[in-house]
Amino acid sequence: MLLSLLAACTPCPTFAETVTTDPDGVGDAAVYEGIAQGIADFAAWTGRAGVCVPEVQVRADVWPEYPSVIGRYQGSGEPILVEPEATEVARVVRHELCHALDTQEDHSAPNEDLFPTEATPKSDLYPTDEARSRETFADACEAEPTDIVLAQVLGERCSRDLVPAPTRYLHETVWTGVEPTPISDTPRDIGIIATDVTLDPDLYVDGVAGLDGALVLGVNWFVLELDRYVTGLVRVDTTTGALSARIELPRDVEHPGQVVVAASDGDVVAFVQGETLAAYRVDLDTGAAEPIPLSGLPDYVEGAAVSEGALYVHGYAHRACVTGWCTEPVLLAYDLDSAAPIDLPSPGRVWSVRPAVGGIEAHTDAGFARYERIVGTWDILPAPYGIGGFARLSEHERVFAYAHGDLRGTVVLDLEARSWHLASDPCGTGAFGGRWADVGDAPYLLGGYYAEDGAPVPLYALSPA
Numbered sequence: 083m084l085l086s087l088l089a090a091c092t093p094c095p096t097f098a099e100t101v102t103t104d105p106d107g108v109g110d111a112a113v114y115e116g117i118a119q120g121i122a123d124f125a126a127w128t129g130r131a132g133v134c135v136p137e138v139q140v141r142a143d144v145w146p147e148y149p150s151v152i153g154r155y156q157g158s159g160e161p162i163l164v165e166p167e168a169t170e171v172a173r174v175v176r177h178e179l180c181h182a183l184d185t186q187e188d189h190s191a192p193n194e195d196l197f198p199t200e201a202t203p204k205s206d207l208y209p210t211d212e213a214r215s216r217e218t219f220a221d222a223c224e225a226e227p228t229d230i231v232l233a234q235v236l237g238e239r240c241s242r243d244l245v246p247a248p249t250r251y252l253h254e255t256v257w258t259g260v261e262p263t264p265i266s267d268t269p270r271d272i273g274i275i276a277t278d279v280t281l282d283p284d285l286y287v288d289g290v291a292g293l294d295g296a297l298v299l300g301v302n303w304f305v306l307e308l309d310r311y312v313t314g315l316v317r318v319d320t321t322t323g324a325l326s327a328r329i330e331l332p333r334d335v336e337h338p339g340q341v342v343v344a345a346s347d348g349d350v351v352a353f354v355q356g357e358t359l360a361a362y363r364v365d366l367d368t369g370a371a372e373p374i375p376l377s378g379l380p381d382y383v384e385g386a387a388v389s390e391g392a393l394y395v396h397g398y399a400h401r402a403c404v405t406g407w408c409t410e411p412v413l414l415a416y417d418l419d420s421a422a423p424i425d426l427p428s429p430g431r432v433w434s435v436r437p438a439v440g441g442i443e444a445h446t447d448a449g450f451a452r453y454e455r456i457v458g459t460w461d462i463l464p465a466p467y468g469i470g471g472f473a474r475l476s477e478h479e480r481v482f483a484y485a486h487g488d489l490r491g492t493v494v495l496d497l498e499a500r501s502w503h504l505a506s507d508p509c510g511t512g513a514f515g516g517r518w519a520d521v522g523d524a525p526y527l528l529g530g531y532y533a534e535d536g537a538p539v540p541l542y543a544l545s546p547a
């Protein structure tokens with residue numbers, strides 16, 4: 083009794099005062115780093131000074147009765163216990179800190195509608211309704227907060243409820259340290275000037291790139307005589323919509339592979355993914371495809387860009403995790419003449435890339451990022467959450483696609499003003515998805531990867547004016 087009274091009178095430790103200890107000697111550098119990251123993220127996202135946690139203890143077994151439990155919150159002023167799971171420990175620390183925040187500020191009990199008891203099954207571990215509701219809250223609170231501004235703006239404009247109620251609550255009361263990315267009130271109009279570049283229904287298109295006034299598509303098509311699919315490239319004249327001869331790439335796989343295309347200044351590089359990944363430099367005039375011996379490519383290529391003799395590739399390296407398969411995002415650069423790797427600092431997780439003067443532009447989890455080889459560092463501008471691929475709309479504007487609920491549309495980034503703009507009619511539900519490419523200053527959008535019901539795959543040309 084006396085002890086608990088004393089504890090109640092002791093000021094709560096701040097995050098800066100929280101120490102990490104390892105009484106069982108089972109942690110390593112990765113574990114300590116994960117704990118520090120978990121605390122730092124939680125402090126930044128919540129904007130709080132602390133949640134009354136004096137210590138995070140690395141323990142061989144945090145709760146012998148429950149072997150599957152790898153983190154444990156024991157009450158206000160008590161150490162949080164975590165097991166040395168390097169890939170999980172930051173999330174586990176955030177989860178237990180969420181319990182501490184709930185204990186201190188009482189979020190779960192008054193909000194049973196948002197964090198329902200039923201979402202956590204009754205068990206020996208969570209025997210009471212209160213324990214179950216607290217666990218539901220901690221499960222929601224441990225997640226990385228996503229920027230909800232675009233969903234909020236679209237929801238207001240288009241009379242939709244695009245932000246789930248628990249997410250809205252967490253943003254308003256828990257993740258108050260997160261800086262939102264503003265969307266300008268000034269709309270930027272983009273017109274669809276042509277939808278007449280339709281493709282053969284027997285072409286399965288999954289890559290698109292702009293090259294010298296034309297589009298290059300990475301495709302699969304069925305060859306009757308061979309009784310199999312082949313992978314290759316076709317060129318589309320954007321003025322006439324005419325397709326050039328199909329160039330078959332030297333692959334012989336039972337199932338068609340994905341073809342990722344990157345093109346710039348006469349160079350076309352195609353990545354073909356079937357059972358394994360191969361890269362080719364393709365001459366579109368002669369149809370010659372020469373393999374490029376790139377070392378250390380990711381297991382799965384998501385996108386690529388060619389810019390001034392350099393090739394940039396992003397994708398995923400699969401690696402075994404403690405609890406299953408994990409994917410690790412990778413961005414690599416190569417000199418196209420020598421195929422030698424080029425040093426490139428990481429801009430975080432990369433979603434898409436396109437060529438730019440002197441380097442590349444990328445959409446990353448930190449925002450819109452620009453890299454010039456001479457400068458050697460990334461210039462990053464925060465981006466709203468929920469946007470996808472992008473293309474060039476004008477010299478200083480980039481257009482991004484979004485999909486929020488059933489809404490499909492575009493947002494424009496003005497690089498001069500460093501501001502984001504919605505289109506004047508943002509409530510459409512059209513087929514904006516797929517992959518982007520730009521030819522000169524005209525962005526093209528491949529509407530969907532595959533034709534449905536044998537219908538031609540549409541390419542949308544978007545007007546900058």
Ligand SMILES: [Zn+2]
Pocket residue numbers: 177181217220
């Ligand atoms: Zn929990």
